[in-house]
Amino acid sequence: MxxxxxxxxxxxxxxxxxxxxxxxxxxxxxxxxxxxxxxxxxxxxxxxxxxxxxxxxxxxxxxVGFVNEYPDRNALFSRVADEIAAPLRFARFPCAEVSRKAEACAEDAGLSHLINRRLHTLSGGEKALVAVLAATIHRxxxxxxxxxxxxxxxxxxxxxxxxxxxxxxxxxxxxxxxxxxxxxxxxxxxxxxxxxxxxxxxxxxxxxxxxxxxxxxxxxxxx
Amino acid sequence: MGCAAVKLILEQVRETRGDWQFSADATFLPGIHLVTGRVGSGKSTLAEIAAGMLSPGSGRVLREGISSGTLSLQYPEYHVTGATLAKEAASYGVSPEEALENAGLSGRGEDDPFILSRGELKRFHLSCLSLRRWDLLVLDEPFSALDCRGKKRECERIPALSPGIVLVCTHEQQHLPRTDFLWEMRDGNLHALGKVPDALPFWQTAPKTVRTLVSQGCVPANLTDRDLEEALCRMRD
Missing domain, CATH: 3.40.50.300 (P-loop containing nucleotide triphosphate hydrolases)
Incomplete structure (x- = not known):
């Protein structure tokens, strides 16, 4: 509770x-x-x-995972893959595992096509989805x-x-x-x-x- | 020039970003145009091109009789240039007192715009826009950040915002303005669905309520709360 x-x-x-x-x-x-x-x-x-x-x-x-209504305000990295992987990197997961999990996470969410894009080029909805992945990747x-x-x-x-x-x-x-x-x-x-x-x-x-x-x-x- | 002569034409407009392609052939006449579509389908790209903020890779954008136009961005803080609300209103060329009063923020002219809640800032931004006359007004997600009372208020205000062309690009599912023309972005392609209500059966990203009413044969006359309630009453009867 x-x-x-x-x-x-x-x-x-x-x-x-x-x-x-x-x-x-x-x-x-x-x-x-x-x-x-x-x-x-x-x-x-x-x-x-x-x-x-x-x-x-x-x-x-x-x-805690946190998604701001304005995802730009919480974003730390310019590349989508780095933003999604950030919580695992901060938790000091091995690099290979971080990359594998971030790619799998994007694939499961149907966002593989965005993984190498710059965050600022995404639409508002796409930024929100990236923020959800970053907030949930570390369970x-x-x-x-x-x-x-x-x-x-x-x-x-x-x-x-x-x-x-x-x-x-x-x-x-x-x-x-x-x-x-x-x-x-x-x-x-x-x-x-x-x-x-x-x-x-x-x-x-x-x-x-x-x-x-x-x-x-x-x-x-x-x- | 009267607003009847105002026309926005997108002639074989194409824009490419990597593998993604945007395509639009359309003529926007005076009235309220609702544009919906899935995330990443190209609504914001359409908004930027229509407002003249983005030059397409190919094709022509013709603005017949349009002498004033603007784009309202999804995130209201992107518009802020003034250190106080009064200076911010002045940057739109409108009366600070009126803008503040219409936004329910009377007496707060010396406040920093960034101490407002996001809903308040959105309300203030829309209030500033409403005090100008626009031949072309492009609103990208005008309802985001607003509570349901704010959404209802904006839905009522949008028809009065401009006698010209108003493009409303939105994901809003519950509160929508009276709409003249319905458009849909599908995988980067702009589709003209037609006039409301005739277009409603062809609207793939229609809100669930509209889909339900249409599927039950109770097509609403338009998309306002009142129209949906009237259709719901018919369904109940």
Whole structure:
């Protein structure tokens, strides 16, 4: 479990929250604190007050994969192959193994044709896919996805989800403005003005948010 | 010159990058043109060529009657040149007060653009664009980073952005503007699908909701939330 207690950070205020293992979606308006919570879970920032534990460990002491909505901001290398391989290189894997795994990873994701391209020449969606591969190649315990789906078409998103599931993280926590994506998560947490308005199974959360746009179109009719 | 005379013509336009090829033969008339397609299919290349930011390897781009045009990039921070929001708005040649107010950021003219959340920055950028008159406006992923309220607001605002040609290149699946013409990029080739709603059955990358409604014989009149809700009601009945 991810356990959060008495948490305060910037505008975020969460007295008590438990996030079960599996896939969790954060939804809510711009500026509601979703990215702040993701960065706290990734161990990229520390709370002003309160505690977060992930399976009993503090964030940052477990293996974390992080995909920024703007993948350019996280990219360290100019060549796609180097960007995908970076986590393994930093973990000091042998060079031959790094190259083999990076190539296999790109092939599995159908991105072999991009492996020698310069990152800046890729489309926004292709950069997001490369960021997903870099975040999952080292099989993270916790995978954090910050609205990466906004750059992807439906089929490419399905392919990216397969890569994500195959990497086997215990926790996948994402924020999304795609309510269909949120509806496919095991847990949905709705944040408004830094506070949790409702959390639980998608059906429970969307029932409570009925009448807002934070519900998949045709919920209860088409789905 | 009136906007009825505005026309963007891509005549046998070709662009090659390694093994990948882009190809377009198209005429864009005044109205809202929705361009969809898979990741890497060439939407951004089309946007750059249409806006005159990229010269194609071969072919001609004719801009009949177009005296003002711009490209809104997917990432709003790429547009930032001002140290404050007021200076940023001024760099578009628009009133800072109006731009801030339309973006819901009144009183924040002295803030650094980079302290805004990504959704706020996108909203501000689109607000600045909306205060100018464009014969040609190319919007690359205008809805990314926006929450659903912001997407709905932009969908309503896009028809008023320009009386000329508006190209909307997007992956957005849930909230779309009223659309006149539908286009699709397939493996680097631009396909004209036609006018909405007649084009909807031929739309390969249509959002799942649209596909479902069309497959049930409840073709929406257009792509706005209201049109989809009306079609959904027909399906329920």
């Amino acid at each position: 991810i356990q959060i207690g008495d948490l305060s950070c910037r505008t975020l205020d969460i007295p008590d929250l438990i996030i079960p293992p599996g896939s969790t979606a954060l939804i809510g308006p711009n500026g509601s604190g979703k990215t702040t919570l993701l960065r706290l879970l990734a161990g990229l920032i520390s709370p002003d007050r309160g505690t977060i534990t992930i399976g009993g460990l503090v964030p940052g002491s477990c293996r 993270p315990d916790v995978l954090i996805l910050d609205e990466f789906d906004s750059h992807l078409d439906e089929q490419t998103l399905d392919a990216a989800e397969q890569v994500i599931r195959a990497s086997g993280p215990g926790y996948i926590v994402r924020c999304t403005q795609n309510m269909d994506v949120a509806g496919r998560s095991g847990t949905v947490i709705a944040l408004f003005d830094g506070r949790i308005r409702v959390s639980g199974r998608p059906g429970e959360v969307f029932s409570r948010l009925a009448g807002t746009c934070y519900v998949p179109f045709g919920w209860g009719v088409l789905r």
